[in-house]
Amino acid sequence: xxxxxxxxxxxxxxxxxxxxxxxxxxxxxxxxxxxxxxxxxxxxxxxxxxxxxxxxxxxxxxxxxxxxxxxxxxxxxxxxxxxxxxxxxxxxxxxxxxxxxxxxxxxxxxxxxxxxxxxxxxxxxxxxxxxxxxxxxxxxxxxxxxxxxxxxxxxxxxxxxxxxxxxxxxxxxxxxxxxxxxxxxxxxxxxxxxxxxxxxxxxxxxxxxxxxxxxxxxxxxxxxxxxxxxxxxxxxxxxxxxxxxxxxxxxxxxxxxxxxxxxxxxxxxxxxxxxxxxxxxxxxxxxxxxxxxxxxxxxxxxxxxxxxxxxxxx
Amino acid sequence: xxxxxxxxxxxxxxxxxxxxxxxxxxxxxxxxxxxxxxxxxxxxxxxxxxxxxxxxxxxxxxxxxxxxxxxxxxxxxxxxxxxxxxxxxxxxxxxxxxxxxxxxxxxxxxxxxxxxxxxxxxxxxxxxxxxxxxxxxxxxxxxxxxxxxxxxxxxxxxxxxxxxxxxxxxxxxxxxxxxxxxxxxxxxxxxxxxxxxxxxxxxxxxxxxxxxxxxxxxxxxxxxxxxxxxxxxxxxxxxxxxxxxxxxxxxxxxxxxxxxxxxxxxxxxxxxxxxxxxxxxxxxxxxxxxxxxxxxxxxxxxxxxxxxxxxxxxxxxxxxxxxxxxxxxxxxxxxxxxxxxxxxxxxxxxxxxxxxxxxxxxxxxxxxxxxxxxxxxxxxxxxxxxxxxxxxxxxxxxxxxxxxxxxxxxxxxxxxxxxxxxxxxxxxxxxxxxxxxxxxxxxxxxxxxxxxxxxxxxxxxxxxxxxxxxxxxxxxxxxxxxxxxxxxxxxxxxx
Numbered sequence: 134x135x136x137x138x139x140x141x142x143x144x145x146x147x148x149x150x151x152x153x154x155x156x157x158x159x160x161x162x163x164x165x166x167x168x169x170x171x172x173x174x175x176x177x178x179x180x181x182x183x184x185x186x187x188x189x190x191x192x193x194x195x196x197x198x199x200x201x202x203x204x205x206x207x208x209x210x211x212x213x214x215x216x217x218x219x220x221x222x223x224x225x226x227x228x229x230x231x232x233x234x235x236x237x238x239x240x241x242x243x244x245x246x247x248x249x250x251x252x253x254x255x256x257x258x259x260x261x262x263x264x265x266x267x268x269x270x271x272x273x274x275x276x277x278x279x280x281x282x283x284x285x286x287x288x289x290x291x292x293x294x295x296x297x298x299x300x301x302x303x304x305x306x307x308x309x310x311x312x313x314x315x316x317x318x319x320x321x322x323x324x325x326x327x328x329x330x331x332x333x334x335x336x337x338x339x340x341x342x343x344x345x346x347x348x349x350x351x352x353x354x355x356x357x358x359x360x361x362x363x364x365x366x367x368x369x370x371x372x373x374x375x376x377x378x379x380x381x382x383x384x385x386x387x388x389x390x391x392x393x394x395x396x397x398x399x400x401x402x403x404x405x406x407x408x409x410x411x412x413x414x415x416x417x418x419x420x421x422x423x424x425x426x427x428x429x430x431x432x433x434x435x436x437x438x439x440x441x442x443x444x445x446x447x
Numbered sequence: 448x449x450x451x452x453x454x455x456x457x458x459x460x461x462x463x464x465x466x467x468x469x470x471x472x473x474x475x476x477x478x479x480x481x482x483x484x485x486x487x488x489x490x491x492x493x494x495x496x497x498x499x500x501x502x503x504x505x506x507x508x509x510x511x512x513x514x515x516x517x518x519x520x521x522x523x524x525x526x527x528x529x530x531x532x533x534x535x536x537x538x539x540x541x542x543x544x545x546x547x548x549x550x551x552x553x554x555x556x557x558x559x560x561x562x563x564x565x566x567x568x569x570x571x572x573x574x575x576x577x578x579x580x581x582x583x584x585x586x587x588x589x590x591x592x593x594x595x596x597x598x599x600x601x602x603x604x605x606x607x608x609x610x611x612x613x614x615x616x617x618x619x620x621x622x623x624x625x626x627x628x629x630x631x632x633x634x635x636x637x638x639x640x641x642x643x644x645x646x647x648x649x650x651x652x653x654x655x656x657x658x659x660x661x662x663x664x665x666x667x668x669x670x671x672x673x674x675x676x677x678x679x680x681x682x683x684x685x686x687x688x689x690x691x692x693x694x695x696x697x698x699x700x701x702x703x704x705x706x707x708x709x710x711x712x713x714x715x716x717x718x719x720x721x722x723x724x725x726x727x728x729x730x731x732x733x734x735x736x737x738x739x740x741x742x743x744x745x746x747x748x749x750x751x752x753x754x755x756x757x758x759x760x761x762x763x764x765x766x767x768x769x770x771x772x773x774x775x776x777x778x779x780x781x782x783x784x785x786x787x788x789x790x791x792x793x794x795x796x797x798x799x800x801x802x803x804x805x806x807x808x809x810x811x812x813x814x815x816x817x818x819x820x821x822x823x824x825x826x827x828x829x830x831x832x833x834x835x836x837x838x839x840x841x842x843x844x845x846x847x848x849x850x851x852x853x854x855x856x857x858x859x860x861x862x863x864x865x866x867x868x869x870x871x872x873x874x875x876x877x878x879x880x881x882x883x884x885x886x887x888x889x890x891x892x893x894x895x896x897x898x899x900x901x902x903x904x905x906x907x908x909x910x911x912x913x914x915x916x917x918x919x920x921x922x923x924x925x926x927x928x929x930x931x932x933x934x935x936x937x938x939x940x941x942x
Contacts, residue, residue, distance in 0.1 A: 165830025169838065171487065172573045173495025175851060184571045215487035216640065217624045226640055282671060289679040297679035298672055299665060302639045395667040395676070397641025408800075409487065410830040 134438060141434050145427050152423040153205075157198050160416050166190075167214045167410040188214050201416065210417040215409050220417045223402060230300050231391075231399040233310070235383035237318035242326035243376060249326075250333025250372075255360055257338060265330065272327030281320035281393045288316060298394035317394045321387055325379050332375050336368035343367075369440050377433035381426040475940040477661035478921065480933055481673060481685035485666040488624035489635060489644070491610040492565060495573035497850065497931040500610035501687075502644050502664050504932035507548075508613035508629035511539055511558065512604055516937075518762065518852075518929035520608045524553065524630065534599030534883050541590045545653040547616050548634045555592040559584045561614045562594070574611040574851075580880075601883040602853065610930065632657045632936055642666065646935075658939035677703070677916055684917035684924055686933055691749040691914045706915040708926035709762045712848035713755060714803055716811060716906030717836075721866040722843045724792050731903040733783035734844075735773035737818040738811060744909050747806035751912035757896040758855050761910050762927065765892045769900040773907065780818040793821035794843035799832040803911065804846040811846070811906075837864045848911045852930055855892070858899050867904045 168184040169176070185191070192200075204211060210220035253265035289297040295316055301309045340346065341364055349359050388400025399418065406414035437444050486498035491508055505513060513523035522528075525539040545553040564570060566578035582597040596603065606612060619628035627635055632654065633646035646662040665682060667673045670690035676682045677697070686706070688694070697703040716738065724730050740754040753761045756769030784790050794815075798808040805826065812822040822844070827835065836842045849857070859876035861868035875898060879891045900907070913928045923937035 165828070165834050166838075167830075169833045170830045171494050171496070172571070174837065174849070175576065175854075175857075176495065176573050177575050179568075180571055180573070180575050183569045186569075187571060217488055218640075223640065230641075282675070285672075285675045285679070289681075290675060293679065296681045297675040298667070299676070299681060300639075300642050302642070392669045393672055395642075395665075395669065395672050397639065401641060405485075408828055408830070 137438055137444075138435065141431055145431050148427050149424060152427075153202055153420060154198075156416055156419050156423070157194075157201065160412050160419075161194055163407075163410075163412070165410045167412060170410045171215060201413075205417070205420065211413040213406075213411055213414050215406075215411045215414075220414050223414065224399070224418060224421060227397060227399045227402045229303060230314075230396055231384055231387065234314050234317055234321070234387060234396070234398065235380060237311075237314055238321035238325065238383050238387075239376065239380050241318055241322035242329055242379070245322070245326040246329035247333055247372070250330040251337055251360060251365060253330065253334040254337035254341065254364070255356070257341075262334075265334070269327035269330050272323050273331075275324070277320050277324050278389045278393050280323055281317065281390055284316045284320055285393070298396065300396050313396075317387070317390050317396060320393075321383060321390055325383070329372065329375055329379070333368065333372050336371045337364050340364045340367045366440065370437060373433055373436050373440065377429050377436075381422075381429050384422065384425055474942055475920075476659055477663070478659055478683045478935065478938060478940075479663045479665055479681065480935070481667050481676060481682040481688075482664050482933070483666070483668050483673070483687060483689045485641065486644070489627040489638070490620075490623040491613055492561070492615060492620075493571050493573075493624065500931045501933050502646075503627060503629065503631075503635075504610045504613075504930065505631060505934040505936055506633045506646060506662070507627055507631045507635055508610070508615070509631050510607055510609070510613045511541075512608040514608050514930045514932070516925045516927065516929070516934070518927065520605050523608075524558075524614055528604075530883075534601075534881075535596050537594045537596070537603065538587070539592050539594070541592065542653060543590055545630050546651055547619065547630055548628045548649060549616075549619055550651075551616060551618060553614060553616070553630050554589040555586040556589075557614055557616050558592045559586050560617045562612075564615075564620070565612065572611055574609060577606040577609055577612060599881050599883060601879065601881075601888055605853065608930070610932070633659075633662060655936075657936050659935055662935050664933070684915065684921055686913070686915040686917070686924060687928075688914050688916045691751055694749070694914060694916070697916045702919055704917050704919045704921075706913075706917065706924065706926045707751060708913045708915070708928060709753065709760065710850065710911045710913045710928040711760055711852040711854075711930070712850040712911030713758050713760065713854075714752070714807070714846065714848040714908045714911050715758065716908060717842075717845045717847055717865050718905045719840060719843055719864075719866060720868070720904060721840070722794075724789055724794065725843060727787050727789070728903055729783045729787040730789055730792075732773075733780040733787070733818065734815065734820070735903050735906055736776040736780040736783070737814050737820065738773070738906050738908070739775040739814055740770070740908055741775075742814070743807050743810050746810045747803055748909070748912065751914050752909035753912070755907045755910050757900040757907055758849070758858065758905070759892075759896050760852075763853075765889050767893050767896050769896060770907075772900055773903070777818050784819060790819055791821075793823060795825065796822040796844045796846075797825045797827055797832065797836050797842045798846060799827055799829055799836075801848070803848060807846050807908065811844075840864055840866060844906075846908070850911070850931065855895055855899075858895075858904065865905060867899070867902070869898065869902060872898045872902075 168181050168188060172181055213220050213223055216223060249265055253262045256262045285297050288295045300313050303310055346359060346363055349363050387398060388404055391398040391401045403415060403418050482501055484498040486502055487496050488494060489503055491499050491503055509523045511523060511525040512520050515521050524541055526542050528537055528539045530537055547553055562584045565572040566581055580596050580598060580600050582595045585593045587593050632649050632652040634649050636647040637645040643663050643665045648657060648660045667676055673685060674690050674693050677685055694705050698705045718725050718731055720726060744752040754770050755761060756773055759766050796808055796812060798804045808824055812824055815822055836845050856876050857863050858867050859873045875891055875895045882888050882891060917924055920941050922939050922941060925934055
């Protein structure tokens with residue numbers, strides 16, 4: 134297991150190094166001067182020059198790349214041009230929204246999808262299977278921002294059970310925060326759960342065709358016990374892969390849902406950073422997301438090893 | 448909320464807190480105001496973003512003078528002032544007993560510091576030109592400050608009313624970007640970045656006490672989300688409401704009041720006066736006649752906006768209606784193009800993100816095609832627009848709203864991005880700077896408006912409207928926007 138983990142770790146570090154170069158080069162190529170953006174139409178050229186100097190925008194690209202990378206290694210992500218606060222602080226504050234939201238959506242989608250997928254597989258070809266397949270098809274087809282707006286119309290505007298959006302901040306109480314995240318989490322979870330349920334169903338079906346399932350049934354194990362004891366665990370590998378992918382997507386990819394519910398999440402921070410040419414924020418956040426994706430993949434790899442001991446020896 | 452009737456009192460209280468205290472108590476003293484853009488920081492002297500002033504102007508920071516809701520300029524921290532006969536020396540008497548939010552006293556030293564800082568060599572004040580006419584700022588005594596100008600400037604008192612000219616303290620200015628310390632009736636109590644800024648009443652305010660105890664600015668960029676938040680009661684007022692297409696729905700609902708006011712935003716089809724075809728006045732005139740302003744206002748702005756014929760706000764008493772000189776007349780446009788020998792030209796039309804530009808651009812492209820001018824539309828982000836159009840002058844046409852008040856002076860700068868170079872006009876603006884007699888200023892301003900209209904410098908489209916929605920029980924919000932601000936000092940709830 135240890136050498137398996139080590140080999141994965143080397144792959145992780147190499148991916149990070151390559152990613153940092155790609156990100157830096159791409160963002161350097163984007164046209165637009167942050168200082169000019171901040172000062173607007175009436176600013177005199179010497180004012181813009183003064184601000185550029187203040188922001189530390191000078192130096193060659195190589196110099197700036199090295200400064201950026203060495204800073205990051207030491208945990209210093211730089212200072213946001215527009216907000217004038219450390220990027221790490223900004224990101225941490227946004228993660229306090231994005232992370233719980235992603236976890237909530239993922240829990241919700243997993244808790245719904247796994248039993249539903251298992252159920253559908255156990256009812257293969259029958260009415261239960263067909264209705265699950267129909268509903269999940271619908272869940273994938275419905276755009277999540279549209280579903281989010283429907284949720285807002287029903288639960289915020291009509292019933293007034295929830296706010297239409299916004300985030301009170303954790304010092305307002307855990308309950309208030311979780312409440313603010315419920316509608317967005319549901320909106321995010323629906324398509325994810327639909328995909329996951331279908332993956333679960335086909336994975337279980339594949340396992341059910343295996344010889345050892347027939348053996349288990351033949352030795353007198355009930356249909357239910359066969360499903361929970363043998364089929365479920367063996368079907369988990371593809372499901373874990375999808376869950377890993379979904380989690381990375383949920384952290385950064387919730388930007389549309391963040392807009393609908395005006396949540397101060399990470400996706401919106403990146404989006405704002407791009408439009409305001411707050412390049413240091415964009416670079417650092419994208420790097421962080423790459424890190425998150427790679428880390429999640431790493432953990433999924435480890436989870437494979439736990440779910441399927443055979444993989445450890447490869 | 449059936450919960451309130453059945454649950455124990457503490458639960459109901461907790462629920463009310465969670466739900467944002469929607470239960471209206473008699474004479475509510477807090478307000479939640481929606482804004483589309485979040486300010487990048489809260490220092491109005493260090494950035495151009497309108498959103499900064501929309502939070503702090505008049506609420507947190509004050510200048511020597513200030514704008515009132517009707518666009519007039521009134522005394523603020525300066526109680527009174529005298530102007531020397533040659534128009535060069537302004538002597539301001541300050542209000543006594545004014546304190547900054549940190550408890551320190553505001554005096555003439557702070558005024559000197561603020562103005563010197565704004566006009567300094569390394570100043571990052573976005574409106575530095577407001578202060579370049581100042582020769583010196585001298586402290587006479589703690590309550591008197593003397594400002595000497597290098598040339599007389601009839602607009603100086605107005606310049607001091609800008610958000611960029613507020614008075615700050617040397618001890619607290621370094622932290623102003625996140626923790627601003629001003630003299631206003633509200634203090635900034637909390638800023639949850641990405642979500643909201645909370646203001647609390649300043650108990651030690653030197654002037655008339657404000658009715659509100661708490662004010663929250665909440666940032667909602669998506670128009671659909673803004674609509675939902677208004678409808679759900681999360682937001683009490685949205686003065687710069689971004690979804691004008693839904694206004695009829697609010698108008699029909701007795702819970703809400705729709706506000707339609709004017710802004711200082713002259714929305715123009717900016718024209719590169721040095722570009723290949725466009726240096727020919729006949730072609731610029733042809734473009735002006737090809738444009739149907741009302742069609743743009745109806746099609747792109749849902750009918751909100753006032754047609755303009757020059758670069759001046761229609762609500763200003765010195766405005767001259769010059770729309771007649773550039774009436775929609777496609778035949779005349781075609782004739783002019785023929786005369787100029789430019790019957791099959793193609794121009795670039797570069798559009799920044801706001802909907803007036805993107806939607807208006809499509810309509811203008813169609814109108815130009817009517818008279819035989821082709822356009823190549825290119826959509827740009829603001830940062831790209833600043834780089835290519837504003838700085839690089841690499842464009843033929845663009846659409847932009849010039850939102851600074853009284854900014855006709857930009858036409859006197861031949862390097863400004865539309866590159867209009869007229870000695871005649873520059874002379875007018877010079878005379879205007881030296882004039883302080885109101886009648887003389889009026890005639891100069893009107894001559895300036897006529898000059899740029901007659902030269903067809905740009906296509907003058909419409910004055911940007913400010914459409915807002917508010918709870919019908921709120922009084923005292925600004926309908927018009929003489930400057931970018933959400934002045935809450937006069938706001939209160941009726942029962």
